[in-house]
Amino acid sequence: MKHTSAxxxxxxxxxxxxxxxxxxxxxxxxxxxxxxxxxxxxxxNLVYATGDGEPSCLDPHVxxxxxxxxxxxxxxxxxxxxDAEGTIVPWLASSWTVSDDGLTWEFTLRxxxxxxxxxxxxxxxxxxxxxxxxxxxxGSSTGYLAVRQVxxxxxxxxxxxxFTLTRPDAALLESLAQPWVAMQSPAGIARGMDxxxxxxxxxxxxxxxxxxxxxxIELVRxxxxxxxxxxxxxxxxxxxxxxxxxxxxxxxxxxxxxxxxQVDIIDNPLPEQITVAENSEDLAHLDAPxxxxxxxxELNTSTVPFNDQRVREAFIASANVDAGLETLFEGxxxxxxxxxxSRERLALQSPxxxxxxxxxxxxxxxxxxxxxxxxxxxxxKDGQRLTARFPVTGxxxxxxxxxLFEQIQAGAREVGFDIQITLLDLSSWYGALGAYEYEMVxxxxxxxxxxxxxxxxxxxxxxxxxxxxxxxxAQVKDPELDALLDTIGTSMDVEEREATARAAQEWIxxxxxxLPIYDQQNHFLYRADLTEFRALPxxxxxxxxxxxxx
Numbered sequence: 001m002k003h004t005s006a007x008x009x010x011x012x013x014x015x016x017x018x019x020x021x022x023x024x025x026x027x028x029x030x031x032x033x034x035x036x037x038x039x040x041x042x043x044x045n046l047v048y049a050t051g052d053g054e055p056s057c058l059d060p061h062v063x064x065x066x067x068x069x070x071x072x073x074x075x076x077x078x079x080x081x082x083d084a085e086g087t088i089v090p091w092l093a094s095s096w097t098v099s100d101d102g103l104t105w106e107f108t109l110r111x112x113x114x115x116x117x118x119x120x121x122x123x124x125x126x127x128x129x130x131x132x133x134x135x136x137x138x139g140s141s142t143g144y145l146a147v148r149q150v151x152x153x154x155x156x157x158x159x160x161x162x163f164t165l166t167r168p169d170a171a172l173l174e175s176l177a178q179p180w181v182a183m184q185s186p187a188g189i190a191r192g193m194d195x196x197x198x199x200x201x202x203x204x205x206x207x208x209x210x211x212x213x214x215x216x217i218e219l220v221r222x223x224x225x226x227x228x229x230x231x232x233x234x235x236x237x238x239x240x241x242x243x244x245x246x247x248x249x250x251x252x253x254x255x256x257x258x259x260x261x262q263v264d265i266i267d268n269p270l271p272e273q274i275t276v277a278e279n280s281e282d283l284a285h286l287d288a289p290x291x292x293x294x295x296x297x298e299l300n301t302s303t304v305p306f307n308d309q310r311v312r313e314a315f316i317a318s319a320n321v322d323a324g325l326e327t328l329f330e331g332x333x334x335x336x337x338x339x340x341x342s343r344e345r346l347a348l349q350s351p352x353x354x355x356x357x358x359x360x361x362x363x364x365x366x367x368x369x370x371x372x373x374x375x376x377x378x379x380x381k382d383g384q385r386l387t388a389r390f391p392v393t394g395x396x397x398x399x400x401x402x403x404l405f406e407q408i409q410a411g412a413r414e415v416g417f418d419i420q421i422t423l424l425d426l427s428s429w430y431g432a433l434g435a436y437e438y439e440m441v442x443x444x445x446x447x448x449x450x451x452x453x454x455x456x457x458x459x460x461x462x463x464x465x466x467x468x469x470x471x472x473x474a475q476v477k478d479p480e481l482d483a484l485l486d487t488i489g490t491s492m493d494v495e496e497r498e499a500t501a502r503a504a505q506e507w508i509x510x511x512x513x514x515l516p517i518y519d520q521q522n523h524f525l526y527r528a529d530l531t532e533f534r535a536l537p538x539x540x541x542x543x544x545x546x547x548x549x550x
Contacts, residue, residue, distance in 0.1 A: 019453045043549040046240035049248045049257060051268035053396070053426050055215065057197035060180045061133050063428075063467060064110035064142025066290075066352055066396075066541075069179040070267070071245060073541040074219060076182035076202035079107060079126070082231035082448060082538045083496070086345060088173045089230035092121055092183055102168030102492050109159045116207045116222045117184035123161035126154065127153040128186035130163075136284075136466035138193070144465045145455055146447075168490045170497055171451035177538045178448065183211055191371055203227060205545025206243050217245040228545070229536070238548045239532070239540075246362070251399060257285065258525055264549055265526040265533065265542065271400055272331040277525045284528045285331075288535035290520035291343045292447040294336040295455060296516040297408070299440045302475035305386055313513040314364035316390075317416045321517055324407040328400045330337060333518040339453060339508045341519045343540075346450045346501040350509035354516060362416040370416065379416030387418045388439035393429035398521070405442070419420035423544075434468050441473045444520050446539050454485040457508060474513045481507050 053069040060068040072418035079093040093107040130343040131151045133143040149169040154162040155198040166170070175181060180508070188201030199208040221241045228234055248254040253503035255273045257263040259282075266422075270279070299306040299315065304311050325333055326420040337354045347394040364373075370386050392405060402423070409419040419440065423430060432438055445456055455461055459482050461472035484504040491497045502534065508514060522540050526533055529550040536543040 034252070044241040044246060044437045046242070046544060046547055046549050047244045047246060047263045047265075048544065049254050049263040050247040051249060051254055051266070051398075052249045053249075053252055056427075057193075058117055058208065058211070058217075059137055059184070059193070059196050059200045060142050060182060061129075061143050061184070062193065062197060063469075064144075064180040066356075066444070066448075069446070069539060070539050071184055071217065072179040072200070072202075073536055074186060074206045074245075074544050075204045075241060076179065076224075076539070077113075077121075077204045077209060077227060078179065078182045079176045081177050081536070082174075083231050084537050085166060086537070088177065089164045091177075091229045092302045094330065096173075098492075102170075102490075103165045103167070105158065105163040105172060107161050107163070109161070111159070112418075113181075113203055113227050114202045114224045115188070115201050117185050117187055117201050118223050118224070119187050119201075120158075121183060121203050122160075122226075123155040125183060125186050126161045127155055128189060129181075129183050132184075132189050133181065139467040140180075141465045141467040141469035141471075142178070143180040145471070146181050148179060154164065164275070168489060168492055171449050174448035174451065178446075179423070179539065179541060190231055201261045205239075215247060217246065219243040227546070229538075232534075232543070233535075233546065234461055235533070235546045236548060239546050240544070240549050241397045243372060245545060255525070258527070261527065264523055264530060265544075266546075267399055267522075267524050269523055269525050270398070273327065273525065274523055275330055276330050282528055283338050284524065284526055284530075286533070287534060288524065288540035289341060289343050290444070290522050290540050291448045291449075291519070292444045292452040292539075294338055294341050294347075294443065294516045295444055295518050295520050296336075297405075297440055297442050297517065298474045299513055299515070300441070300473065300475050301437075301513055302383070303439065304434075304475075305388065306439055308368050309512055310364045310368040310494050311370070311386075314361040314368070314401070314415065315412055315417060316354055316512055316515050317361035318412045318417065319354075319408045319515055320356045320411050321354070321404075321408070321515070322356065324404045325518065328403050328407075329518075332523065333400075333521055336516045336518045337509075338510040338516055339456075339505055339514060340450065340463050343519065344450060346498055348502050348505040348509075352503070353509040353512070358411070358415055365416055371416070373416060373545055376418075377413070377416065378418045380470070385418055386416055387420060389437060390419050390440040391424050391429055392421055392437050392442065393424050393426050396426070397442065401442075404517070425522075428467070433463070433473065436469075438473075442471050442517075443471075447519060448539065450504075451489050451495070453501070453508070456488045457504075457513070458485045463482040476511075476513055478507075481511075497532060 061074040081091045119524045149165045151166045152164040185201035209223045210218040277285045337351045338347045370381045372380045459477040464470045487500040531548045533547040
């Protein structure tokens with residue numbers, strides 16, 4: 001198997017592709033190059049086609065999901081970033097210091113940075129952004145949780161801003177690097193949510209020019225952009241001047257447009273399309289899995305049937321995940337047995353906790369009292385069927401993943417589970433979670449570092465953010481686990497934090513509250529004539545500011 005690492009694009013040799021000519025989009029609607037350039041001349045327009053759901057708001061402070069982060073990376077910049085080795089590096093902040101007690105942080109900002117509306121990126125702007133994230137009316141989830149420990153933001157000087165925390169936050173820099181906490185123009189925020197959702201104003205390489213709902217967003221080069229993360233050069237003069245961001249939900253149509261040259265880059269390809277690109281002279285593949293949590297199925301421990309650990313263990317033992325991955329993903333999604341993405345340095349794999357064993361599953365269900373079966377073969381106990389509701393959203397899961405869920409559903413049925421999969425749009429899916437109308441859920445969560453475990457499994461995380469979102473879908477409330485997660489979040493001692501992260505992962509595996517499947521997938525296919533295309537190491541969103549379309 002050959003594929004590109006997260007930061008080193010490469011192309012391979014041609015093989016017959018999956019062509020769907022009938023689904024190629026009209027050339028006038030989405031030509032990758034606009035006007036035809038002279039041979040050897042770089043094109044001025046870049047076209048990106050996404051299969052992720054179209055955001056209802058482009059301001060990543062509002063809510064805070066991955067589709068927002070994809071686009072925000074092209075428009076907004078963060079105080080700090082992550083490099084390819086996982087080290088925090090300067091971006092809008094040139095340096096920072098932290099007090100001995102971990103409660104006071106001071107950030108010095110880069111000279112001369114401005115938002116595209118001419119507003120300076122200064123301490124007052126940082127203060128306005130943190131206040132915006134923490135304002136309940138913003139309805140932030142990811143960003144709100146990231147800065148939850150910030151009690152006050154003080155303007156020390158035009159280029160120096162001071163954060164005072166409620167408690168030490170070992171993950172503060174990791175949190176500030178994320179696109180959901182990126183800086184926006186205070187003047188843009190002041191316009192109000194409706195206008196800012198249409199076009200947040202940042203200091204990044206592009207500016208949002210127009211948004212044609214259900215079709216595309218047009219962006220133009222930001223002439224005020226002078227900053228980039230340390231380690232990434234400023235855009236070359238030949239870099240694309242405009243960016244067309246298309247929404248093409250159908251994976252076959254998206255790939256056909258790429259093959260036809262109507263689109264330069266696509267995300268969310270099917271596994272077989274990745275294989276085609278890996279063997280193509282015209283296409284290339286970038287594999288950039290997301291940090292934070294693994295893709296996993298979480299079991300709601302607060303209600304029947306998964307409030308009984310034996311039933312949770314039985315479900316896990318009924319799932320032949322390895323076989324499903326082999327048949328459906330063509331090797332592009334290696335199995336995970338960890339709560340953390342393997343991109344995380346502290347990820348602990350626990351294969352012994354996730355073994356396929358239908359015989360054990362049957363034994364455990366018998367021990368748990370689910371001994372009878374109805375006419376459909378579903379186990380019952382005291383007249384109640386062994387049922388688990390599993391809402392799934394197509395906006396956050398691929399076709400292959402949905403097929404894997406169906407295979408897991410079939411395996412669970414063999415031992416007597418009735419897993420009820422319901423495919424919902426993103427808004428309805430959030431609604432189902434908020435109303436606790438689930439016993440199982442697959443909810444990807446992208447965050448840098450092991451502190452994501454605190455977001456996902458601390459009892460505090462069963463309490464909704466101002467947006468109504470809560471991240472502890474497993475509804476775990478355990479003092480021993482809480483203590484471990486608190487240490488991960490607060491300890492400034494590297495060795496203590498690492499040891500505690502391992503202990504927390506062991507607790508999660510032993511309690512059988514999740515079924516890990518694989519890392520959060522993040523595959524990009526692109527035309528091989530592109531140069532300088534990469535994923536930004538922070539959360540591996542595409543970085544298009546420096547791309548040259550040859």
